[in-house]
Amino acid sequence: MTPRVTLLAGGVGGAKLAEGLAAVCSPERLSIIGNVADDQEFHGLWVSPDIDTLTYSLANLIDRRQGWGLADESHRVLAGLERLGCDTWMSLGDRDMATHIFRTQLRHQGVRPSAIAQRIAESLGVDIDLLLPTDDPLQTTVKTEQGWLAFQEYFVRERCRPEVLEVRFEGAATARPTSEALAAIETAEVLLIAPSNPVVSIAPILAVPGIRRAIETSRATRVAVSPLIGGRTVKGPADRMLTAMGYPCSNLGVAESYAGLLDGLVIDASDRDDRTALEAEGVTVLTTDTLMTDAEEKARLAGETLAFAGALRREEVEA
Template sequence: MSNSPNVLALSGGVGGAKLALGLSLSLPVSALSIVANTADDFLHLGLPISPDLDTVMYTLAGLNNREQGWGLAGESWHCMTAVERLGGPSWFRLGDQDIATHLMRLNGLQQGHSLTQVTENLCQQLDVDHQLLPMCDEAVRTYVQCAPDNHHDTTYELPFQSYFVEQQCKPAVTGFRFEGIERAVISPAVASAIENADIMVVCPSNPFVSIAPILGVPGLKQRVLDNISTRVVVSPIVGGIAIKGPAAKMMAELDMPRTPLAVAEYYQGFASHFVLDTCDECFVDDILALDMQVLVTNTVMNSLEDRKELADTILRWIQASG
């Protein structure tokens, strides 16, 4: 679009990647940087897996499996079939093409390159022109704190991927812990993206396990507050449900109403602008009372056109509101 502002987008996985793609279709390469959550990262079969980072990367490259939202289109599973036959763990399935990404990431990291540098190289190879950055280069790992159940007498913790994939989000959540977050450092690339941005857009992603760790990198949230006056949050909750992922379930278990208002309250003091779906228009006045400007529009992105239209609508709204 003409007179494009510089935009910094924060994204989790599938839901966030949709709007990140829309923004990439609306903005020139020089005007968009995307910071992806890496607290979901983990080692599996000796390979460094970055689920959210890869979901955004594959989506920007036009290579993602659009039906399931994650992974690659046209994937095959010969390696995992062989792993299972050999008695290896098969609960987290890696496609044959996807394994190549993780092997190249491992190779780059072993050569001493940072995760930021490795991600830049992978994006170049996949013709992803817009800047995609990990939230930091240090290892941060999400642990989900779970309520006692039939197998546990007290509160217990699960690594995020065990909770999300292996347990299919079934345990009741009581909180979250980001191991290693205190050692994380704002990378020069992320610092530059913040300093150059006119607008921050928090793509529709899980507030607790996708966006919280990004903003939890020491000093990052304050740097955003100091440098970017327009901070837009797009609600991941539409009509009481999360379009993708366990955000709504987590909110219920944390005794939060499953509403965009509750999301807005979570971001109060950080968000200056809030975007909610037309079906949730009844919450406008309450969100306005939180000292946020509010946009009501279609936020459900079923098609490529939906993704670009939402991005265009947000950018036009911001420019019109000054």
């Protein structure tokens, strides 16, 4: 039987490992905690990009080429909004729009965001618990030379071009963790952190009061998969953001950003030179191919990561 696994995941990279885990784990023994701090309202509709990427990936409805959004998508609603004078820099497809309309309606009705996320996932055929870290407002904002930007303004509108001076998670001080997320951490035998942006995908989950402590005190084996390949991110600004936050832009920086939360780190074969330095810091390392170019590669990385966690667990038991 597979162990009880809980994954902390951001957007595209997180969704890939989530798919891999879904291929190798029993669905009732896998929980995924996604990031809601990238959420933003567009045209009065509540858009939740990271959660949608997880949902659409697990439902096998994702646009495989771009890694986010629905496959076979059109943009007729957005064209209509543009004609009505709206800013349409946030790409929202027609099929995707149904999700945002549905989510917004239920939010206005007072349904908990985490219940909405689970309901959307179930409607689309996802049989895994997709959990939110909090039902309270939590918003990543990024300080640049242009001032403070909402995350999507920085990420999509400005295409990550401005230098990041500071990152804040508005609402983190008062956000309450969902009981489902806490339970998934507390009951996990293996706790994984996906190859997502440590600074803006994983950190906001950890910023919800109670979540970091639950991971620190968990009896689970805790393993992160590094988002770096050849010292850089495949996609997105995680490498530059690590630097901006004062971490080395390497797997050492990734490990530092997760200090106190890791038993092991999975790094890409191209970064095997980081191994010695990581082990000197007390981080056990698995070196493998982490790019996840197709379903087989996702399942292979998920399986190797779980086997690595299993080996770490046995070492602990033997120690």
